[in-house]
Amino acid sequence: MSNDKLLRVTQMNAIFLDNEIYKALMRILHETSRFLPPGYIAPIEPELGLIVRLALLKNSVCRNESTFGQQLLSIKYSNMSNFKKILYLFGNCFDYVKHRLEFWKPSHKVNTFMFKIHMVLVLLNFINMSIFLRRGVKPLLIERCLGLNQEYSTKTAPRHFEAKYLSRELLWNGFIDVLIHIIPLINYHKIKRTMRHFNPFHKKPTYVVLNSRTMTMHSKCAHCGENPILPHHMGCAHVFCYVCLKGNQTADSKYECPICEHRNPNVLCDKVSVIS
Ligand SMILES: [Zn+2]
Numbered sequence: 001m002s003n004d005k006l007l008r009v010t011q012m013n014a015i016f017l018d019n020e021i022y023k024a025l026m027r028i029l030h031e032t033s034r035f036l037p038p039g040y041i042a043p044i045e046p047e048l049g050l051i052v053r054l055a056l057l058k059n060s061v062c063r064n065e066s067t068f069g070q071q072l073l074s075i076k077y078s079n080m081s082n083f084k085k086i087l088y089l090f091g092n093c094f095d096y097v098k099h100r101l102e103f104w105k106p107s108h109k110v111n112t113f114m115f116k117i118h119m120v121l122v123l124l125n126f127i128n129m130s131i132f133l134r135r136g137v138k139p140l141l142i143e144r145c146l147g148l149n150q151e152y153s154t155k156t157a158p159r160h161f162e163a164k165y166l167s168r169e170l171l172w173n174g175f176i177d178v179l180i181h182i183i184p185l186i187n188y189h190k191i192k193r194t195m196r197h198f199n200p201f202h203k204k205p206t207y208v209v210l211n212s213r214t215m216t217m218h219s220k221c222a223h224c225g226e227n228p229i230l231p232h233h234m235g236c237a238h239v240f241c242y243v244c245l246k247g248n249q250t251a252d253s254k255y256e257c258p259i260c261e262h263r264n265p266n267v268l269c270d271k272v273s274v275i276s
């Protein structure tokens with residue numbers, strides 16, 4: 001299969017996937033080192049990063065002539081030799097060498113030299129990316145330097161997406177976006193209360209009006225079911241968190257107790273006296 005059929009987006013996705021695999025491994029490394037004493041990993045973090053990167057390349061490029069990102073997208077290098085593999089590995093060590101030299105002797109003139117090389121590489125990367133966008137081959141500078149070409153590893157690799165599938169995806173994503181914005185605006189309790197009033201078979205439970213109520217260790221908020229925080233009441237025997245009661249009353253001016261359906265406009269949100 002010829003190179004010009006390899007999509008730019010596929011090649012870019014392979015690079016993106018490689019970076020994500022590297023980041024995921026480093027994340028796991030940080031997670032596992034969380035229980036070590038503080039400052040144990042930080043001094044050797046560049047070395048660990050280099051080891052992970054080289055191990056990834058050793059098991060992908062050196063073994064299968066393609067990075068893991070490329071393997072996921074069924075592409076590979078078509079003209080990789082052993083010499084190019086070694087150069088490929090060395091090419092990935094530059095950032096580590098630069099970082100370490102800066103760390104050891106920040107004011108040494110070798111760092112000025114390394115900085116100049118770094119700036120040249122940034123410029124070359126930019127030029128390479130411009131050429132890649134124009135021609136659609138060799139997205140990485142190291143690939144251009146080593147003359148590496150990419151091709152599909154299997155003949156059935158190119159995936160064709162039907163417009164029908166794509167529009168369904170777009171519709172579904174748009175629908176989810178709308179739901180995410182609309183659901184928080186729906187006042188479920190207000191709808192429930194209104195429907196209850198229209199239900200002819202609904203029997204209102206009896207409620208007890210108390211002059212004082214006691215809080216115990218087992219008292220739960222009538223709205224959220226948790227231990228009440230800043231306990232308040234609305235005239236009935238039930239206790240609410242202040243935020244639960246006030247928040248619902250702000251959203252619905254005719255808010256009723258969800259358990260006994262009591263509502264007294266004169267007692268909306270009163271503090272519960274705590275007896276120790
Ligand atoms: Zn509550």
Ligand SMILES: [Zn+2]
Pocket residue numbers: 207222236237238257258259260261262
């Ligand atoms: Zn109640």
